[in-house]
Amino acid sequence: xxxxxxxxxxxxxxxxxxxxxxxxxxxxxxxxxxxxxxxxxxxxxxxxxxxxxxxxxxxxxxxxxxxxxxxxxxxxxxxxxxxxxxxxxxxxxxxxxxxxxxxxxxxxxxxxxxx
Amino acid sequence: xxxxxxxxxxxxxxxxxxxxxxxxxxxxxxxxxxxxxxxxxxxxxxxxxxxxxxxxxxxxxxxxxxxxxxxxxxxxxxxxxxxxxxxxxxxxxxxxxxxxxxxxxxxxxxx
Numbered sequence: 001x002x003x004x005x006x007x008x009x010x011x012x013x014x015x016x017x018x019x020x021x022x023x024x025x026x027x028x029x030x031x032x033x034x035x036x037x038x039x040x041x042x043x044x045x046x047x048x049x050x051x052x053x054x055x056x057x058x059x060x061x062x063x064x065x066x067x068x069x070x071x072x073x074x075x076x077x078x079x080x081x082x083x084x085x086x087x088x089x090x091x092x093x094x095x096x097x098x099x100x101x102x103x104x105x106x107x108x109x110x111x112x113x114x115x
Numbered sequence: 116x117x118x119x120x121x122x123x124x125x126x127x128x129x130x131x132x133x134x135x136x137x138x139x140x141x142x143x144x145x146x147x148x149x150x151x152x153x154x155x156x157x158x159x160x161x162x163x164x165x166x167x168x169x170x171x172x173x174x175x176x177x178x179x180x181x182x183x184x185x186x187x188x189x190x191x192x193x194x195x196x197x198x199x200x201x202x203x204x205x206x207x208x209x210x211x212x213x214x215x216x217x218x219x220x221x222x223x224x225x226x
Contacts, residue, residue, distance in 0.1 A: 006157075032213050043119075043206065043217040044158065051213075089157055093213065098163075100171040101213045102148065105157035 002027040004092050006106025013080050014114050021109045023090035024072040030092040032101065033066060033073050038108075039086045047088075048075070080113045087111070118142060119209050119218035120189075127224045134194040134201070136221045140209030147190040148215060149182060152204045164190055197225045 003026040013019050025033075034049035050057045050064045050073065057064050061080075066073040077084055087110050091103040118141035128134050140147050145166055150158035160174040164184035175182065179197075184190040194201055202225045208215035 034214070036217075043219045046214065046216060049214065095213070096171060098170045100148075100163040101210065101215070102160040102163055102171060102174070103150075103158070103215060104160070107157045108155075 002030060002092055002094065002104040004090060004104050004106045006090050006109060008109060009107065010110045010112070012112045012114060015080060015082060017080055019075075019077045019080055019084070019111055019113075021075045021088055021090070021111075022072060023074070023092075023106050024070075025092040025104075026071070027092070027094060028068075028071060029094045031095070032093040033064070034091050034093070034103070035062075035064060035075050036089045036091065037086045038089065044089060077111075080111075082113050082115050085111055085113045119207065119216055121207055121218035121221050123221060124219060125222050125224070127226060128197045129226055130198060131196050134197050134223055136192040136194075136205050136207075136223070137189040138192070138207030138209075138218055139189040140207075141216060144209035144211050144216075146210040147184055148208045148210065149190075149192050150206045150208065150217075152206060152220075154203075158206060161192070194223075197223075199225050201225050 006023045031052035036044035038044045063076040087108045090106045093101045120139040149161040152158045162175045162182045163171040179195045181193045204220045206220045208217045
């Protein structure tokens with residue numbers, strides 16, 4: 001099955017700096033890559049996603065890049081703010097024969113933005 | 116995603132009891148996924164359902180766990196004879212195609 005590795009596990013940045021989180025996946029058939037933000041005790045919140053026919057997608061301060069050849073994708077947050085502090089999860093998905101888009105998650109990156 | 120509802124939010128069960136977790140998807144969504152999250156871990160897929168059908172249960176333990184999504188009412192994840200290792204946060208996600216939106220989760224504690 002699919003395996004997703006995520007690095008780093010913890011990341012501290014100064015407010016205003018950029019943060020980059022990287023993930024690799026094992027199954028070349030994966031074609032959908034969402035990123036979730038989870039604050040302590042809260043639900044995972046979908047913040048951005050990318051499909052395999054696109055190399056880059058941007059939404060305000062957040063961008064995601066995908067390299068299908070190398071099987072890795074990254075989350076970039078610019079001009080970080082204290083409210084960006086949370087655990088970020090990457091995930092990969094393949095549409096199964098049964099129509100399931102089950103997500104395989106990385107283990108998460110705890111981002112701390114220092115004011 | 117505020118539309119995905121789960122209850123209860125917290126559930127305490129003694130070993131050997133049954134746990135029932137409920138999930139109501141967003142309006143217009145007919146796909147429900149269940150995931151389990153252990154402390155300091157990512158989410159692990161358990162089961163995928165559509166109305167009245169279990170489509171993919173490849174992540175579900177073979178014993179004690181079952182799920183349903185009836186024609187009327189919420190999806191239910193049922194854990195029989197709970198053990199301490201079942202303590203975790205259980206999240207459901209609803210979807211119309213590939214984007215999945217999560218509910219607030221049920222935190223199960225087995226004492």
